[in-house]
Amino acid sequence: MTYIDFIGYTASFLIMIAFLPQAYQVWKTKSVEDVSLLTYTILMFGSTSWTTYGLLKDDWPIIITNVTLFVVQGSIIVCKLKYGKKTSH
Amino acid sequence: MTYIDFIGYTASFLIMIAFLPQAYQVWKTKSVEDVSLLTYTILMFGSTSWTTYGLLKDDWPIIITNVTLFVVQGSIIVCKLKYGKKTSH
Numbered sequence: 001m002t003y004i005d006f007i008g009y010t011a012s013f014l015i016m017i018a019f020l021p022q023a024y025q026v027w028k029t030k031s032v033e034d035v036s037l038l039t040y041t042i043l044m045f046g047s048t049s050w051t052t053y054g055l056l057k058d059d060w061p062i063i064i065t066n067v068t069l070f071v072v073q074g075s076i077i078v079c080k081l082k083y084g085k086k087t088s089h
Numbered sequence: 090m091t092y093i094d095f096i097g098y099t100a101s102f103l104i105m106i107a108f109l110p111q112a113y114q115v116w117k118t119k120s121v122e123d124v125s126l127l128t129y130t131i132l133m134f135g136s137t138s139w140t141t142y143g144l145l146k147d148d149w150p151i152i153i154t155n156v157t158l159f160v161v162q163g164s165i166i167v168c169k170l171k172y173g174k175k176t177s178h
Contacts, residue, residue, distance in 0.1 A: 004145045011138035018132045022125035034123035036111035043107045049100035053150070056093045061142070 008061035015065050019072040026079040033084070040077045044070060097150035104154050108161040115168040122173070129166045133159060 001009075026032050047070040054062030090098075115121050136159040143151030 014135035
């Protein structure tokens with residue numbers, strides 16, 4: 001592994017774990033009013049596109065990061081749709 | 090531009106615009122309670138690492154995306170710190 005790969009995997013790891021606190025918070029508090037549904041919807045389209053790009057360039061930090069992101073961001077969307085119905089938002 | 094580059098730039102564009110609705114929402118509503126400060130802090134470290142990785146690999150979709158993300162995510166953190174003080178969170 002080169003040092004460039006190491007930076008790539010560090011970057012992947014940071015982005016992969018980044019949405020876990022947000023996912024935990026909306027799951028725990030069931031409060032999703034301030035979370036933007038549009039942001040997470042676009043993010044999921046983005047994760048899908050980045051995964052495709054990574055596959056075509058055989059770039060594993062990109063692939064691993066974006067498959068994980070798709071799952072975590074998806075769980076935030078599920079919480080938003082589930083708990084958001086309790087209010088008028 | 091190859092079709093792989095095109096997918097990369099599409100992915101970049103989606104991720105770049107993704108946080109704009111969230112930034113607009115917290116700026117407009119001044120309500121930031123449900124937004125995770127830890128998530129956006131980690132995202133900014135991630136953007137910095139990805140930018141470094143992109144520079145070292147001369148990968149412009151990665152560079153452009155992550156410099157933009159740094160700015161937009163930074164603005165969400167500013168709103169969180171500014172408006173979050175109004176409550177006990």
